[in-house]
Amino acid sequence: MSPPAHHAAIEQIYEQHHSWLYGWLKGKLHNACDAADVAHDTFVRILAARNAAQIREPRDYLATIARGLVIDRYRxxxxxxxYLQTLAARPEATAISEEDKALIIETLIAVDKAxxxxxxxxxxxFxxxxxxxxxxxxxxxxxxxxLTTVKKHMIRALTECALIMAQR
Known part of the structure; x- marks a missing residue:
């Protein structure tokens, strides 16, 4: 699909369904800011997918993407x-910068996803x-x-984790 056609399709879906999506998310999340963030991220996903003109049931499609984003947010x-509870339970006080905390949390999320x-x-x-x-x-x-089965599964798990770490 050409970029202008894709953008036009997204614009139409946005105009017709953004308010509905925001309201639906606000009811689910009970927080206007979180609802606005997830609604925005939903449209960013559609923009990246480059298939907006093929969407036949926009509300179902939007809701499916938004549900996944909400699940990701809760996870x-x-x-x-x-992580913060584990860090607080450590016997020695460890000073970790906010940047390092963010990197650690992102890595943990990537490993969890893997x-x-x-x-x-x-x-x-594993x-x-x-x-x-x-x-x-x-x-x-x-x-x-x-024992061979255990080794085979560990190789698979460690390979997945290594691939995730290599992407970081």
Whole structure:
């Protein structure tokens, strides 16, 4: 689709449905600023997708994108809270700059997203290894799988995490 046609389609969708989307989000989020942010981000996603002229049910399409953005927002908040709680629970006072905190949180979100994209078994094995500190052999016994299976899943998980880190 040509850029002018794409922009014209977005303009039409924006004019006809932005107020509805904002109101819908305001009802879901109970916060006008957050609703405005998510509505804006929704249209940014449509702008980047370059398929605006093909959208047949704009409200459904907008709602689907907005729901995903709201879920991402809640996931980010949960990760940020968990990180800050973990940081506060550390015995020694650690001074971390706001920039470093933001980078750490962004990295945690990227890793969380990568893990969410893995299969359930791979994610479980990775968590048992990296969070619970179990050896590969202990994981194999606990899950009743072979040591080779554990290694295969760990390679997959670590490769995904490495790819995410390389993009940063």
């Amino acid at each position: 980010r908040q949960a990760i940020e809270v968990a 893990l969410a994209g893995l299969g359930a078994r791979t994610r479980q094995i 968590m048992l290894s990296q969070i619970d500190g179990l050896t590969y052999q202990q994981i194999a016994v606990q899950l009743k799988v072979s």
